[in-house]
Amino acid sequence: MVKINVDSKGLSCPGPLTEFVKAYRTASNGDEIELTATDPAAAPDMKSWCEATGNVFEGVKEENNTYIILIKVTAKKF
Numbered sequence: 001m002v003k004i005n006v007d008s009k010g011l012s013c014p015g016p017l018t019e020f021v022k023a024y025r026t027a028s029n030g031d032e033i034e035l036t037a038t039d040p041a042a043a044p045d046m047k048s049w050c051e052a053t054g055n056v057f058e059g060v061k062e063e064n065n066t067y068i069i070l071i072k073v074t075a076k077k078f
Contacts, residue, residue: 002031009038009066016042017049020071027073032058035069043067 006023008016016037023033035046043060046069050057054075061068 002027004031004033006033006035008042009036011037012039013041013045015039017045020046020049024073027076029073029076031073033071033073035071037067037069038065040067043069046071 004023004027006019008019011019016035016039020033020035023035027033035042037043046060047057049055050071056072056074058070058072060070
């Protein structure tokens with residue numbers, strides 16, 4: 001398992017998702033991707049993406065107006 005950190009602070013939709021997908025393409029099943037974002041829409045967007053693709057949304061925490069979103073890659077599709 002590898003943990004991949006993606007910093008999308010300062011980007012608005014669809015920027016966080018675009019940056020996440022770049023990392024996802026290099027990931028393998030079992031890897032974790034930690035997405036850091038300042039866009040409050042990033043967490044619900046990523047949760048919906050996980051539901052649509054079969055990957056696991058492990059949660060989100062907020063620290064100082066920054067959202068730290070953790071996703072486990074379990075259904076690599078592209």
